[in-house]
Amino acid sequence: MKIIKLSALFLLALSAAATAQVKTGTFRPSAWVDPQIGSVHGRWFFYTPAALPFGMAKLAPHTNAYGSPGSWQPCGYDDRHTSIEGFGHFHEFQIGGLVVMPVTGPLQTTPGTLEHPDSGYRSRFDKKSEHAVPGYYSVYLKDYGIKAELTATERVGYHRYTFPASSTARIIVDIGHRQGESSGVTEASMRLSAPKELEGSIVTYPEYLKFCDPGKRVKMYFVIKLSKAPASFGAFTDSLVYQQQKETRGTGNGMFLNFSTRQNEVIEMQVGLSYTSIENARKNLLSEATGKSFDAVRKTAADKWDEKLGRIRVEGKVSINKVKFYTGLYHALLGRGLASDVNGQYPKNHGGIGQIPPGKNGLPPYHHYNTDGIWGAFWNLGQLWALAYPDYQSQYIQSNLDFAEETGWMHDGVAAGAHSNGVQTNFFGLLIAATYNCGIRDFNVQQAYDAAYKNETGYVNRPYGSGKYDLHYLVNHGYIPSKDTLLSNGWKFNFGASHTLEFCFSSYAVAQFAKAIGKQDDYRRLMKQAACWKNLFDTTTRLIRPKYENGTFIENFNPMQPWRGFQEGNAFQYTWYVPQDIAGLIRLLGKDLFNERLEHTFEESRKSTFGGGNEINSFSGIEKLYNHGNQPCLHHSWLFNYSGKPWLTQQWTRTICDEFYGAEPLHGYGYGQDEDQGQLGAWYVMAALGLFDVQGHAAMQPTFQFGSPLFEKVTIRLHPKYYTGKTLVIESANNSKQHMYIQSVSFNGKPVDNCWIERNKLTAGGVLRFEMGPRPDTTFGVNTPPPSMSTDMQ
Numbered sequence: 001m002k003i004i005k006l007s008a009l010f011l012l013a014l015s016a017a018a019t020a021q022v023k024t025g026t027f028r029p030s031a032w033v034d035p036q037i038g039s040v041h042g043r044w045f046f047y048t049p050a051a052l053p054f055g056m057a058k059l060a061p062h063t064n065a066y067g068s069p070g071s072w073q074p075c076g077y078d079d080r081h082t083s084i085e086g087f088g089h090f091h092e093f094q095i096g097g098l099v100v101m102p103v104t105g106p107l108q109t110t111p112g113t114l115e116h117p118d119s120g121y122r123s124r125f126d127k128k129s130e131h132a133v134p135g136y137y138s139v140y141l142k143d144y145g146i147k148a149e150l151t152a153t154e155r156v157g158y159h160r161y162t163f164p165a166s167s168t169a170r171i172i173v174d175i176g177h178r179q180g181e182s183s184g185v186t187e188a189s190m191r192l193s194a195p196k197e198l199e200g201s202i203v204t205y206p207e208y209l210k211f212c213d214p215g216k217r218v219k220m221y222f223v224i225k226l227s228k229a230p231a232s233f234g235a236f237t238d239s240l241v242y243q244q245q246k247e248t249r250g251t252g253n254g255m256f257l258n259f260s261t262r263q264n265e266v267i268e269m270q271v272g273l274s275y276t277s278i279e280n281a282r283k284n285l286l287s288e289a290t291g292k293s294f295d296a297v298r299k300t301a302a303d304k305w306d307e308k309l310g311r312i313r314v315e316g317k318v319s320i321n322k323v324k325f326y327t328g329l330y331h332a333l334l335g336r337g338l339a340s341d342v343n344g345q346y347p348k349n350h351g352g353i354g355q356i357p358p359g360k361n362g363l364p365p366y367h368h369y370n371t372d373g374i375w376g377a378f379w380n381l382g383q384l385w386a387l388a389y390p391d392y393q394s395q396y397i398q399s400n401l402d403f404a405e406e407t408g409w410m411h412d413g414v415a416a417g418a419h420s421n422g423v424q425t426n427f428f429g430l431l432i433a434a435t436y437n438c439g440i441r442d443f444n445v446q447q448a449y450d451a452a453y454k455n456e457t458g459y460v461n462r463p464y465g466s467g468k469y470d471l472h473y474l475v476n477h478g479y480i481p482s483k484d485t486l487l488s489n490g491w492k493f494n495f496g497a498s499h500t501l502e503f504c505f506s507s508y509a510v511a512q513f514a515k516a517i518g519k520q521d522d523y524r525r526l527m528k529q530a531a532c533w534k535n536l537f538d539t540t541t542r543l544i545r546p547k548y549e550n551g552t553f554i555e556n557f558n559p560m561q562p563w564r565g566f567q568e569g570n571a572f573q574y575t576w577y578v579p580q581d582i583a584g585l586i587r588l589l590g591k592d593l594f595n596e597r598l599e600h601t602f603e604e605s606r607k608s609t610f611g612g613g614n615e616i617n618s619f620s621g622i623e624k625l626y627n628h629g630n631q632p633c634l635h636h637s638w639l640f641n642y643s644g645k646p647w648l649t650q651q652w653t654r655t656i657c658d659e660f661y662g663a664e665p666l667h668g669y670g671y672g673q674d675e676d677q678g679q680l681g682a683w684y685v686m687a688a689l690g691l692f693d694v695q696g697h698a699a700m701q702p703t704f705q706f707g708s709p710l711f712e713k714v715t716i717r718l719h720p721k722y723y724t725g726k727t728l729v730i731e732s733a734n735n736s737k738q739h740m741y742i743q744s745v746s747f748n749g750k751p752v753d754n755c756w757i758e759r760n761k762l763t764a765g766g767v768l769r770f771e772m773g774p775r776p777d778t779t780f781g782v783n784t785p786p787p788s789m790s791t792d793m794q
Helices: 002-024 278-289 294-309 319-332 381-388 390-407 428-437 445-457 471-477 496-516 520-536 579-589 591-608 636-641 646-659 676-689 759-763
Strands: 058-062 086-092 095-104 131-133 136-141 146-152 156-163 166-174 184-194 197-205 218-226 232-237 240-243 247-250 253-261 265-274 312-315 345-347 353-355 703-706 713-717 727-733 741-747 750-752 756-758 766-773
Touching: 058 136, 058 146, 058 156, 086 265, 095 146, 095 156, 095 197, 095 218, 095 265, 136 294, 146 294, 156 166, 156 278, 156 294, 166 265, 184 253, 197 278, 218 278, 232 247, 247 253, 253 265, 265 278, 294 319, 312 319, 312 676, 319 381, 319 676, 381 390, 381 428, 381 676, 381 713, 390 428, 390 445, 428 445, 428 496, 445 471, 445 496, 445 520, 471 496, 471 520, 496 520, 496 579, 520 579, 579 591, 591 636, 591 646, 636 646, 636 703, 646 676, 646 703, 646 741, 676 713, 703 759, 756 759, 759 766
Parallel strands: 727 766
Antiparallel strands: 058 086, 086 095, 095 166, 131 136, 136 146, 146 156, 156 265, 166 253, 184 197, 184 247, 197 218, 218 265, 232 240, 232 253, 312 713, 345 353, 703 756, 713 727, 741 750, 741 766
């Protein structure tokens, strides 16, 4: 009941904010964002409220980051916790470090534990004192009587601490311990470089680099500017203290700054960050923070969030849907942040510093980004970015092309220049092809094609970090066998079946790219590769089934068993993983069995909230028929559009939006499931628009298939550089919770008879209008299914 009451109060506050917006004529979509949603069991980069869209400086409170084992497991902040151990600056996949904590009282140099907060410098706090919105965070640290506030520019973190009267006020700066996903610190240094300035660097060896890019390191640099000089200072290594020491170097280390404060005295810090050098951290600080107060930066941060979030404006009567929508959109714009400095310099893979050539105005025309892999992102982030943020998607692609030019291979996850491939696939070839298919082409197309083609066919001397370590089996034998692969850090993989399906899909995407630019021989080769999924289809069980190298199917086959041939899923889930050729899958299964299985999947999966039920675990649901909490299943509910029952796509996508997605810290994305860099939030956004592409825009002429739009009206601002239309308006007449079924569709006044539409029509601008009703119209959209590889080749 407590959570329900809090949610109700939150919605009342949002409704009041929305009313105020109407009265003032402003549109502030950030008012609908609640960063606490899904923050129980969230990923390291998931909860960083004091940040800008795609920024480098991502400031956040930590409750359980110190000493984390690294890897990828949820850590950093958990809404269930009631004490804070510090405020961190770097939050990316496999990247973490530089944590500060304001305190008073006797000196302590370790944070203590959640169970025993008094064993260190962490502080208890009340949830009612915590305030998190896009671009700003504040909390009252009860143990010290300190109000802590955070905000940020792109590369500078701002801190404002309001102290009580104290002769023992202090700021702890920790640089030498594991933080979140950073894994071990191999070297950390810091010095008091001026009376009110510190500078330093942190080097870590993350878990994924150990097998993706052995020997490489993540390097972080910083410059801290204080508003007040400390009265005294010192260094520490774990519990060992060195008074009046101006410098520290090693591991497990940090510094402390001592102050005497008056009641309500404010001490501020501005922290310039960089992945290349201390010099560039200082340049970033000077460029972005000079003359800018905390309150001015906080306002600018809010304005920038409103601009990005405001590219999609939703209108409707149901407040909870707006909260889910804009929070999901916020998450989709939060991950995968800047890696380059204001001068266009960025960390290179082979060491050293790369340089983005300046544009005509002398500024870098694009940025470099850190990123986790694209695994599943073509079903959410890729579609959303291409539609409303094509300028970002273009830069994101160019960043990887620069990496490929340097190394010869694309990455599928990079941390400060080093390979950090989380799933050992590589869907960047598909994303490049999809970007080209969407008309976003302001990069070197030939270079992009060459990199994408090599990604789908090249395996000789391929570095482990580029993924697809087993691609040679598909290229030479038509499938990837069931066999164990032991990584250098002791992890064991056996993903032959899922990799076969995934690599076939990405082959299809690059085949379409090849055809579009006239590479006919490449097209034929890749299309043959794209059809190899059939080599694992077992006609006895009528399921995808792993095979050994000798061509026999595995014995003792249990289609619900996860991990045996399938990454983070099972045979039942992965049998649907033929996005490029759903028509071919229907032909093999038969339409009746296809629909029977799919209908049973969702009827049964609703009982477990379409995932792992109430179990708090990133992998809960991977042994079930369907798991919305993980990428491999995210297209399943849209497949009825292909099998003659589009009303069931409408029913189940709407139901998933209503029931899997919540507006609470625990029930946000399932119950503690993996909102992986905004992917689940982005899926909600696309489903709420009523638009989705099962093929992830891999087809040469991409389409959107229809679901059940949630809002009465949506206005999407189309980017003038990439699209001819100014806006795409989506109207849903007679829409309500009970009216989830499409009765008819029109675009710019002309009827649309199919349950899908060509994407390029929508980006030319206009009005897509849905007439909704309480009962399925079983005649709408059934005659011509969406395009599929088999039907396209006829």
